[in-house]
Amino acid sequence: xxxxxxxxxxxxxxxxxxxxxxxxxxxxxxxxxxxxxxxxxxxxxxxxxxxxxxxxxxxxxxxxxxxxxxxxxxxxxxxxxxxxxxxxxxxxxxxxxxxxxxxxxxxxxxxxx
Amino acid sequence: xxxxxxxxxxxxxxxxxxxxxxxxxxxxxxxxxxxxxxxxxxxxxxxxxxxxxxxxxxxxxxxxxxxxxxxxxxxxxxxxxxxxxxxxxxxxxxxxxxxxxxxxxxxxxxxxx
Numbered sequence: 318x319x320x321x322x323x324x325x326x327x328x329x330x331x332x333x334x335x336x337x338x339x340x341x342x343x344x345x346x347x348x349x350x351x352x353x354x355x356x357x358x359x360x361x362x363x364x365x366x367x368x369x370x371x372x373x374x375x376x377x378x379x380x381x382x383x384x385x386x387x388x389x390x391x392x393x394x395x396x397x398x399x400x401x402x403x404x405x406x407x408x409x410x411x412x413x414x415x416x417x418x419x420x421x422x423x424x425x426x427x428x429x430x
Numbered sequence: 431x432x433x434x435x436x437x438x439x440x441x442x443x444x445x446x447x448x449x450x451x452x453x454x455x456x457x458x459x460x461x462x463x464x465x466x467x468x469x470x471x472x473x474x475x476x477x478x479x480x481x482x483x484x485x486x487x488x489x490x491x492x493x494x495x496x497x498x499x500x501x502x503x504x505x506x507x508x509x510x511x512x513x514x515x516x517x518x519x520x521x522x523x524x525x526x527x528x529x530x531x532x533x534x535x536x537x538x539x540x541x542x543x
Contacts, residue, residue, distance in 0.1 A: 333497040384446035387500055394507065395543040401514070402536035411524010419532065423515035430508040 327378040330388050334381060335374055342367060343374045390429060397426045440491040443501050447494060448487055455480060456487045503542060510539045 324347050345351045357364040401422045458464045470477040514535045
């Protein structure tokens with residue numbers, strides 16, 4: 318499951334850099350949840366061909382992240398925004414300490430961007 | 431100036447997808463602020479060659495953004511985090527309305543991510 322989630326995030330960010338042919342097969346495998354044999358039959362290529370293509374896509378997507386780190390940057394920002402939202406929803410509301418903490422988190426997020 | 435700023439942002443995001451050779455020349459032009467003739471002399475290639483390479487890099491970087499839209503997503507998030515930080519710094523501090531507004535902005539940011 319973790320692998321599928323990670324594939325999904327990388328595909329969400331970098332999938333448009335694959336060819337339409339690669340995207341079609343990759344989506345059948347990762348989102349459509351078809352088996353290699355089902356995809357092979359649907360596309361009229363060998364099961365091995367499907368397997369190789371998916372592996373090549375995985376490597377390409379991982380390679381983009383290795384170079385650009387944009388998924389990592391987004392996830393770091395996402396986590397901090399989540400913390401910030403939680404702070405803003407604390408019962409008792411905005412004490413000066415809470416507000417200072419929110420400003421600090423916002424500042425840290427801006428530095429990531 | 432605007433063009434250089436935009437070139438800088440695109441390069442910051444996608445520059446690692448260029449070849450080392452392209453990056454070297456592109457950085458001399460955009461960050462090092464060398465003239466085409468100076469770069470040509472330094473690299474031992476023609477002025478026209480430098481010009482073509484830089485144009486090709488510009489097009490490649492713009493093409494990545496056209497496909498991935500990651501600079502646009504980052505800038506949208508950045509603007510909202512800036513608004514949020516400003517809200518958290520208002521004199522009078524965290525009224526329930528301000529806190530609700532902060533939570534809403536955080537929610538909108540999470541949807542962009």
